[in-house]
Each structure stands twice: as structure tokens, then as C-alpha cells.
Amino acid sequence: MGSKNCMNEACRTTTSSEWKKGWSLKSGGFATLCYNCGLSYDNSVFCETFHFKESGWRECRLCGKIIHCGCAASRYQYEYMDFGGISCLSCAKHLEIQPVQPVQDDSMVLMRESFMQTPGDLPSGPFMTNGVKDVYPLVTENKGNDDKFSNERLLHLTKAVGANDVISKLEQLRREESMLKTVDAQKCMSNLRQQSSSSSFLKPDIGRPKQEVKDTFESLAQQSLNFALATPLGSSSSVLPFRGEIIEGVEQSKSSFQHGKSTKQTLSKPVKHSPAAGPETNKGNITQKRFARTPADVRGRTQLLPRYWPKITDQELQQLSGDLKSSIVPLFEKILSASDAGRIGRLVLPKACAEAYFPPINQSEGIPIRIQDIKGKHWTFQFRFWPNNNSRMYVLEGVTPCIQNMQVQAGDIVTFSRIDPGGQLVIGCRKATNNGDVLDSHATILPNGNSPRETSYSGVTDTLLPTGGRTSDDSMQQSNPMSEKKLRNIKNKRLLMHNDDALELRITWEEAQELLRPSPSAKPTIVLVEDLEFEEFDEPPIFGKRTIFTSRLSGEQEQLAQCDICSKWRRLPVHALLSAKWTCSDNIWDSNRCSCSAADDVSPRDLEALFTCNNEFKRRKISDNVSKEGEPSGLDALATIAVLGDIGESSTGATTRHPRHRPGCSCIVCIQPPSGKGKHEPTCKCNVCSTVKRRFKTLMMRKKKRQSEREAELAHEKDKPALAKICFEKEEEEDDIAGNALLNMNHHQENEDGNRMPTEEAKKGRLDLNCDPYREEDVIAEDNGMSLTTLMNVATLPFDMFLEKPNDLPSLEASMIEDNVAGEGAMLLPGVSGQENNPEDG
């Protein structure tokens, strides 16, 4: 590893032999620690493995950000929330992490700031965010004793907390410090010991060893002291800063509530897709977003999985504190499982939470525990555990009345908080209808405007609801023994949540796809893929303005864009690429409509029709994603979108609707006259026609290519004629099927999967070949996601790029199109005949 200097100013050990093996790194190998002071000498201290398996991260009470202390976390674990001290995991000795100067008064602030690196200084790595808040690693270099409020310090502060907050933060600091001076720590500790011993559940077990009881008192008092000092600060976080003197050598207790077998630290890697993750989101109105609060004390933080972190908003916390007229410390929360909400009345408590925040129990039967709800009503539960795999499973028994009283059910969230001082536990609830309720969820507004629960949950919520024992389970399993696993999965809360998230993510991604535009400065590189030209960009795409692509009956393409200022809709050329911020003045294509004073290009009536249909389309899109039953293809969707835009010239009222479509529907099906009027001309260049022709052309060319290759192979492999013939015929058959499907406007991904097993129905062209019954993932990805997205992109891109000669299809192929369309080539929309579906008809 070479000779290195220890980063610790007070150590500065320079040696190549005295670095010792530290924590394991995700990338393999180990961090190296200074043998002298234990500090890591390189950035490995910041590796992901480190800072979430170990406890070197804490919340800065200055700026509220998660900050790394720079300590040798493989050896030490924090017990306090200020920067002054850490506790050794092995010997429980309390140590200072900054041995240069004693920590007191103003110097504490100085030290904090000297540790803090500004975001611009951060080395690249996964530690930039932890999914909750910004993460600012600390360095241990001492920047000297310059003025606490020097420009440099202010700059650091500015970068760290945002310019608007600097003044208030400094003022807050001054208040804290003046207040600290008035606090008699000893008296406070004494008082809190009394509170602790009189608390309903903070009483130490009689059977516990004296030392443990003493430790409990010490720790309790320390925690309560921390909180008592922290509460008046009005911090938005739940940190419990400790501002007292760091007492060298004071023996620290282990966790006061840590009972039973000590648990491994389970804090997993950060959830980086948390709604509030990242600097950008942090700059926003963070109080409006539900983000995962770090647990109420360090012990909790190091042991709780992020999914249990309380995600109460500041507003909710304020309200709760106001309602209860107390200071509330959010502890943890849990999404109710079916079992939890079931009538058995047993709420499984996360082990780490139970051991961190509930009183220690040594007997399986546990103890009765009084918990108050947010209305002040008290409930008594039995807090107990079951031995389980050499471990414990903690449960609250008798929760049914409370659960029912709160009107929560499986999937909803129960929260546990603590009133400090006093330690009274508070149970609350939160309905799972909020997008941000689930940690892994994404702040996504579904395209249909519904909440995730209203969409994704529907249909499975019942399964989650209390089923009252195994009777219903049995019946379900008996009725369909093959799907027992699936049923289990559906009932699995975790899976359910993840599925929901995936759905949201997929939809969001699709939507995002629609908004992607090449960077203005990007020069595309043209690459040929299967005879098709694609533009490749070195630069990442940018997000453009959402527009609606339309086509008139004449086949002319256009798109509608809304002005960000006047909200009027403007008709623009289909090739127009708009930036995310777009106004009428940017309308360079129409001099008459380049001002907000110009009349709206689209009448309100047409707009209404447009959005009605657009919503219908999106609703169907989501429905397809959820149920996988409806099978409108991507091309259908594209066609729908395309023709939806005919609002300008073809009012929806003038169309003939298929009886199975709802009134008001003006989708591709409904606007198609049954007599065949209004069909697309053979020379039509609309998105749909172009796509079909292009795809077909590619298919045919590839088929010919394969045929010639096969013929060449056959000529060389005459000893295997039979096998070659079979292979050839199989491919030919697949191509025919693919061709049929393509011509049916229902297959837009060329099928190269030789494993597919065409059925008799498929051979007849009756099946939707998007759905491979042998590959479920194909059904999901291709039918709903990829194909649609692909086509949406196709619709977004200039079509001429792909279509060299739109009308040069061989007459044979053109006739095939017609044959298939007029014949059995039916797109199988549920309940809709193919002829009505097919815009190529004619």
C-alpha cells in the first residue's frame, strides 16, 4: 500500500507497515487504518459497505445533513449525536474523535465546520447521498482556529445548508450555546433518572443484573438529557444532540434496551431512490415530501432498516406534538402485513425496533405495555416474543381493537413515537394512499391521476385484507393448486410493494421516454442496425416538453404543445423538438401564433375530447400493465394516440363507435367507419402506416437474407439435409407468423426468438403474438412496456429518418398487407374485431 500519511492532524503517522486491515470494502479488499489512531487514511472510509454496515454516519445538528465523522468506524460506534465523542464497540470507552483540542463551547462549532467538506470537494462515490438527505463526508484535517464566522466558514455553511438558511442556523447555534450554558447537566440527569424509573416501561427488570440496571439508568439519562437539550431547538430532524462535556473514560453502557441476544447491525445500504434523495430534491420543499427520518437515536440509526425509519413529515410532527402537547420523537414505523392487521391481533414488531424502543423482556410471555394513540386514548398490549431460530420474534398482542379504531388495514402504516421526556410510547397510523408512504416508492403521479393504491392495489387489496385464518387460503389453493406460489407472492407484502413500485416506475419511465430529447449540442452518429438507421448520441438526452402528437385525416402529422405562460395550445410541426420550458414566443413555425395574445389553436371542446381520449388511452395502458389481459398492442396505442389528434378536423362526434366501446371513445377503433370509409391511403405516411411498412420491409429483407444464407448452407451441408430443412422451415414459419402479426398491427418487435412455439391458432394469425404463452416476461415487457415505449419513441422521432422510400414496397408485399388485413389478420383487442381496429384496412 505504500507509505501514507495519516489524515489525522494529531497523528500524522507516516509509515507503510502500520496500516492495518479495516472493514471489508464492497469492491473487495479492505480499508486500511492507521495503526496509531485507527483512522482510515484513504477514501475507503467512505465506501458504501463501510458507512452503512458501520456507524460512522450521523446527522449534523448544524445543517441536518448526514455527515461522516471520519472516525475509524470499524472500531468505534457513536453513542452521541454531537461531534465530540464516540464509543468503542469493544471496550465501551468513550473517546474523542478530534484529539487536537478539547471540545467546548465555540470550538465545537469550529470543529464541526472544519470537518465539513463542501459538496464540490467531495470525491466521487456512492456516499454522495444516502437516499434520505445529502451526505457530507467529514475530513479530519484541522483548518485552524480562524474566526468562527469568517467568510470561509460562511461559505462552507452556505454550501452545506443553503444560503437562505445560514443566518438562521447561526442564530440557532448561538441560542443553543447560550442555552447550554444554563443547563445543569447533573441536575438534569438526576431528574431524568426519576422520570425514567417512574415510567411505565422504563423500569428496569428486577431480575436484571445490577450493572445492567445501572447501565440502563446511565444510558436512559443520557438519552433523555440529549433529548431534553435537543427538543427546544426546533430541529426538523429527530436528532438528539449531546452538547455536554465529553467525559474521557466514562464507561458507556450498551444499549439500555438492548436485550436478548445482541443483534447484528442491520442497517443496509441506502435507499438511493428515496423521494427526497439527492441534492436537487433537497433544495426543494423538503417539508412537503415524506422522507425517511433517521431514527430517534444513534442506536436505532445503526440498527434499523430504512424501511422502518419514521417518515413523518415536519408538518405532521408539529401537528402531532401540538395535539399531544408534548415533544414527539418519531421512532419507527411499519407497513401492516396481512397478519398484523388480521384478527389474530398480533402485530409483529421488527426485532431491532422492539429491542431499541421497547422495554427489555426476558420471558417469552413478556409484559403488558401501555401505548397511547394520537387522540390520547391508551391501549394496553402484551409485548412479548417467541423464540425463533435462536433469536426472537417480537409481537404486540391484542392490537385488534386499536387497529380497528385507527381504521387501518394491511398495507397501511402504523407509526411508533415517543413522548419525551417520559418515554410514553405513541402509536399512530398513516394510510398508504400517499405516494411517499412507502420508502421504496417513487413520488410518481400515475398517468391516470389515480393514487397507486387505487390502481396498483386494486384487486390485490382484498387478498391483503384479513382473511380470518387459513380457510380462505385453503380454498384459494384448492381452487387453483398451480398458483399456490403466486398466491403466496401476492399476499407477500414485500412483493406487493415492489410490484407496485415496479409498475409505477415502468409507467414513469415510459412517460419519461416521451420527454427525452437529444441534447441541442449533440451531433448524432448514424449507425445501421438491421438495415435501419439509428441516431446515436454521445451526450445524454435532455428532457423536453411534453407534447401530444396528432394526425389529421389528411395524414398530416403535427404535435400540440402548451405554452408555459398562457397555457394555450399551439399546433407545431411533428419534428419540432421543444425544450422543457416552452412558450408561445418560441413558436418559430407559425408567425401568427408566436404570441400569447394569439388565440388558442385548439378549441376547448376539442381539447376536452382530446384529453378524454388520452385519459382513456392511459387508463387502458395501465389496465393492461396490471392485468396483462387486455392486449391492445403498442401499434394500436400509437394509432390511438395518432388519431386522437384528429380533433381539429374530425370531431369525435362524427365517428362511428364500436358498440363495445364506451360513449365518448374516439380511439382508433371507434373512429373507423365500419364501411371502410376514411381508411388510410396506400400512400399514407402517418406514423402507423410508416411503421408498419418499415417493419414489414425489414422483415422481408431479413427473410430473404436468411433464405439465401440457408440455401448457401444447404449447398455445403448436404449430409444434413433433413435437419437443415427443418430449421429452415421453422424459421420461415416464424417469419410468417411474425409477418402476420406485424400486418395485424399487433406485432412490432421482430421475432428472433427461435424457442418460441407457435400454436395452431398463431399459425392462423389469430393470436396476438406479442404474448408468448411460454414466456411471461415477454408478455409483460413486450406487450406493455417495450413495444409501447418503442413506438412512442418512434412517434417522437422524425419519421423520414427511418423510411427511405415509403412507397417502394413490392406489390406482392402490399397485397400481402391487404390480404392479411382483409382476411384473418385481426388484431385481437378484447371484444373488438380486427377489421375495425386496423387503420391499414384498405
Added chain:
DNA sequence: CGTAGGCATGGAG
């Protein structure tokens, strides 16, 4: 037989 209590099992991380 139905229900509740307690433990076991297995999927997920």
C-alpha cells in the same frame, strides 16, 4: 369443530 396460542418454515434481503 372452531379458535387462539405458539412455534416452524421458507422467502427475501
Added chain:
DNA sequence: ACTCCATGCCTAC
């Protein structure tokens, strides 16, 4: 390989 935990399953009442 291990822990956690949702829930299945067995048993006693």
C-alpha cells in the same frame, strides 16, 4: 451463510 419476519401449521382448549 445468516437474520429477519410473514405466515403457515400444529396443538390445546
